Amino acid sequence: MKKIFGILLCTLILSCSDKDDNAFLYPKETTVQNFMWQGLNQWYFWQADAPNLGDDRFTTNDEYVEYLETYPDPEEFFYQTCYNHSNIVGSGSAVDRFSFVEEDYKTLVNALEGVSKSNGMEFGLVRFEGSSDIFGYVRYIIPNxxxxxxxxxxxxxFTRVNGIKLTNDTYVNLLFGADSDTYTLGMADISGTVVTDNDKEVTLTKEEGLQENPILVAKTIERSGIKIGYLMYNGFTSGYNEQLNDVFGQFKSAGVTELVLDLRYNPGGSVNSSRLLASMVYGTNTDELFIRQRWNDKIQSLLKKDQLEDYFGDKTDQGSSINSLNLSKVYVLATANSASASELVMNGLAPYIDVIHIGETTRGKNEFSVTMVDDIDNDYIYRSDRENKIDPNNSWAMQPLMGRNENSAGFSDYTSGLDPDITLQEDVSNLGSLGDPNEPLLARAIQEITGESAKRDFSVKAPVQEVSNSKMFTVIKDNMYLDKPLSISFQ
Structure with missing residues (x-):
């Protein structure tokens, strides 16, 4: 698979005073903290609101060094420096819920390309309302x-890991801890709201370099003389844009006139991939605005109109003509696990076509981020062709929120999520097979498309509350990263 050539490609022309004359000096032990503060001070979306990121926060070099040394742990330093971050104890209703750091930038870059250390089981952890008991259910298995x-x-x-019952106090260490590379699941049966342990056990091992193709299911379903395309798409991974376009070519060849886009487990990813997918759904008029970016005041004033706006596309990154269905309506299956780039597709399409949202309220991630590393000469922005320029003594990366994407109507205020038109929760006692016309969420979409009379009971027999899921402890959770060329002069 081809590499991502820069999460954000920047050509930066910096005056000497920006880099040298006014630069603070800092001890070697605070190299990571200095990188984080400098990058956040320049790029962070809420820089003007964060008390410790103000341009006049430090009047002397000693004050700056004292702040860098306050938090020896780089991760703690990052979250304390960000604005009202959810990872700060006692932050309450935090503004920044999604910025994060990673100790090894290569792990982060690989994850954004769909490569990770994983056993391939994607799961949810839930409890019944009013119960403290946690159990897991398998959502899907990654091929290979x-x-x-x-x-x-x-x-x-499953209810147990290595013989230990899943609880609020145990599940993180058992499933995501340092010693969780291999674990044995204790399986269970479910009937309605009753979960009963059984004797079956399954041992799984996480393996390096697992490549997940985000296109899990793509098929054409014919019902009542209507050809319906169904696509389960589990991540906006730019290396699969050509395959995604091929899927839409197959839909066109099959005569598809309606589309069900299944994003129920899609946490997001590439902004450009979301633009291309939206073009495949709606159309390839390159004069129609898909989204517009809003940065902090420092960056916004330096960008030209054409740098801030992204239009629908007629070509993929490799120059292939986009296969568009030219639809006036799309049916999107989305839940609280649908975030960032998933929501971006829905919001970006909304001014142009009817987006029929079936499922639950989405995550509410309306900001984009950029990967940052200790490459001062590229103003801390990661580029794959500049890895030899990254400080070899600092492998940390950060993925701070840098702005918001609004649609052509100027709407971006969905921090509470996008509400469904048709509310339907997954039933863990009756999940069905993905892509099967009888699977409840897909069946409900087909019913809406065909207008067939309601003969089926869609009530949820086992309603649950989600505690966590397999993607929440990975670097790709709720992520929307900007991946387009951007030229900025800070002179």
């Missing part, structure tokens, strides 16, 4: 993974 070789599938239930 360790889990794909085991007797485990969508809909399976």
């Amino acid at each position: 993974s360790n889990a794909a070789t085991k007797d485990i599938a969508r809909g399976d239930i």
Whole structure:
């Protein structure tokens, strides 16, 4: 798979005073903290509101060094420096819920390309309302993974890991801890709201370099003489844009006139991939605005109109003509696990076509981020062709929120999520098979498309509250990263 050539490609022309004359000096032990403060001070969306990021925050070099040394742990330094971040204890209703750091920038870059250390089982952790008992359910299995070789599938239930019961106090360490590379699941049966342990056990091992193709299911379904395209798309991974375009070519060849876009487990990813997907759904008029970016005041004033706006596309990154269905309506399956670039597609399409949202309220991630590393000469922005320019003594990366994307109507205020037109929660006791016309969420979309009379009971027999899921402890959770060329002069 081709590499991402820069999460954000920047050509930066810096005056000497920006880099040298007014620069603070700092001890070697605070190299990471200095990189983080300098990058956040320049690029962070809420820089003007963050008390410790003000341009006049430090009047002397000693004050600056004292602040860098206040938090020896780089991760703690990052979250304390960000504005009202959710990772800060006692932050309450935090403004910044999504900025994060990663100790090894290569791990972050690989994850954004869909490469990770994983056993291939994607799952949710839930509890019944009013209960403190936690159990897991399998959402899907990534092909060619360790889990794909085991007797485990969508809909399976587990209550124990290595013989220890899943609880609020145990699940993080058991499933995501340092010693969780290999674990044994204790399986269970479910009937309505009753979960009963059984004797089955499944042992899974996380393996390096697992490549997840975000296109899990793509098929054409014919119902009542209508050809319906169904696409389950689980991540906006730019290396798969050509395959995504091929899927839409197949839909066109099959005569598809309606589309069900399944984003129920899609946490987001590439902004450009979202633009291309929207073009495949709606159209390729390059004069029509898809989204517009809003940066902090420092950056916004330096960007020209054409740098701030992204239009629908007629070509992929590799120059292939986009296969567009030219639809006036799309049916989107989305839940609280649908975030960032998933929401961006829905919001960007809304001024142009009817977006029929079936499922639950989405995550509410309306900001984009950029990968930052200790490459001062590129103003801390990561580029794959500049890895030899990154400080070899500092492998930390940060993924701070840098702005918001608004649609052509100027709307971007969905921090509470996008509400569904048709509310339907997944039933963990009756998940069904993804892509099967009888799977509840897909079946509800087909019913809406065909207008067939309601013969099916869609009530949820086992309503649950989500505690966590397999993606929440990975670097790709709720992520929307900007990946387009950008030229800025700070002179």
